[in-house]
Amino acid sequence: MTPLLQLSGLDKRFGQVVVAEALDLAVAEGEAVGIVGPNGAGKSSLFAMVSGDLKPDAGRVAFDGEDVTSRPAHQRCRAGIGRTYQVPRPFEGMTVFENVLVSASQGGGLHGRAAQQQAAEVLAECGLAGAANQRAGSLSLLQRKRLEVARGLATGPKLLLLDEVAGGLTEPEVLELVELIGRVKARGVAVVWIEHVVHALVKSVDRLLCLAGGRFIADGDPATVLADPQVLELYFGSGPEAVTIPDEEPAGGPAEGGAPASQSLPAAPGEEAAR
Numbered sequence: 001m002t003p004l005l006q007l008s009g010l011d012k013r014f015g016q017v018v019v020a021e022a023l024d025l026a027v028a029e030g031e032a033v034g035i036v037g038p039n040g041a042g043k044s045s046l047f048a049m050v051s052g053d054l055k056p057d058a059g060r061v062a063f064d065g066e067d068v069t070s071r072p073a074h075q076r077c078r079a080g081i082g083r084t085y086q087v088p089r090p091f092e093g094m095t096v097f098e099n100v101l102v103s104a105s106q107g108g109g110l111h112g113r114a115a116q117q118q119a120a121e122v123l124a125e126c127g128l129a130g131a132a133n134q135r136a137g138s139l140s141l142l143q144r145k146r147l148e149v150a151r152g153l154a155t156g157p158k159l160l161l162l163d164e165v166a167g168g169l170t171e172p173e174v175l176e177l178v179e180l181i182g183r184v185k186a187r188g189v190a191v192v193w194i195e196h197v198v199h200a201l202v203k204s205v206d207r208l209l210c211l212a213g214g215r216f217i218a219d220g221d222p223a224t225v226l227a228d229p230q231v232l233e234l235y236f237g238s239g240p241e242a243v244t245i246p247d248e249e250p251a252g253g254p255a256e257g258g259a260p261a262s263q264s265l266p267a268a269p270g271e272e273a274a275r
């Protein structure tokens with residue numbers, strides 16, 4: 001079966017910095033894939049090449065059976081590639097509903113009542129119905145992250161790219177987000193999720209990849225990838241005994257509100273500012 005997303009031989013460098021080198025990736029319809037990798041590995045750049053925000057130096061991006069490599073971002077969005085950004089930047093002066101309505105109409109190509117209905121449904125799904133008339137600029141970080149997912153979903157994607165949506169959240173907030181991503185997956189939307197909060201990914205994805213130096217150095221089921229000596233060395237700088245990745249809640253359940261999420265890899269630039 002043709003993959004929903006197929007990246008073939010992607011190359012991208014910024015001067016001496018290599019962010020993609022002969023990168024291949026196939027994502028099936030409805031598949032949930034996680035991507036980890038150290039800061040600066042090129043994860044967000046990879047999303048930008050998929051969404052059309054960044055042009056690769058070489059290689060091909062195919063989506064839903066079509067070569068979209070030379071198509072601009074808005075066309076890729078209409079084709080079914082939705083994305084979130086690491087640092088949410090909603091239209092601060094507009095309401096939450098208006099923000100999502102813009103995505104449904106400009107991104108999703110819906111008009112009038114259909115766009116309004118899509119916006120209302122997505123807000124309900126993302127737990128933001130009660131905040132619909134609030135100005136986006138007044139939202140908490142968790143609500144901003146939810147709004148970021150809602151804006152991506154409102155475009156009606158077949159593939160949703162999630163860029164560090166759990167970053168900076170407390171443990172209970174991360175778990176709420178994991179539930180939301182579970183509902184997105186249940187709709188049949190394929191998900192590719194870049195995340196430093198590893199346990200959130202482990203709960204949510206079928207497959208995990210590790211990006212480093214512009215190449216995927218590991219690809220497989222999450223437990224196997226997280227036990228890979230190369231991955232452990234990259235992240236933790238020592239042997240496998242340095243980390244255990246829980247597949248369930250830590251003993252005693254999740255931390256009460258306020259505690260930072262456990263099992264987080266180093267904070268990404270911009271998260272603190274966004275908080």
Ligand SMILES: Nc1ncnc2c1ncn2[C@@H]1O[C@H](COP(=O)(O)OP(=O)(O)OP(=O)(O)O)[C@@H](O)[C@H]1O
Pocket residue numbers: 014017019037038039040041042043044045046086268269
């Ligand atoms: N437009 C650009 N011009 C020059 N360098 C860039 C540009 N965009 C990204 N880079 C550099 O490319 C490298 C990869 O950046 P990218 O944001 O893709 O990494 P990342 O894996 O998402 O990192 P993080 O986990 O910190 O978010 C970094 O060294 C970054 O400084």
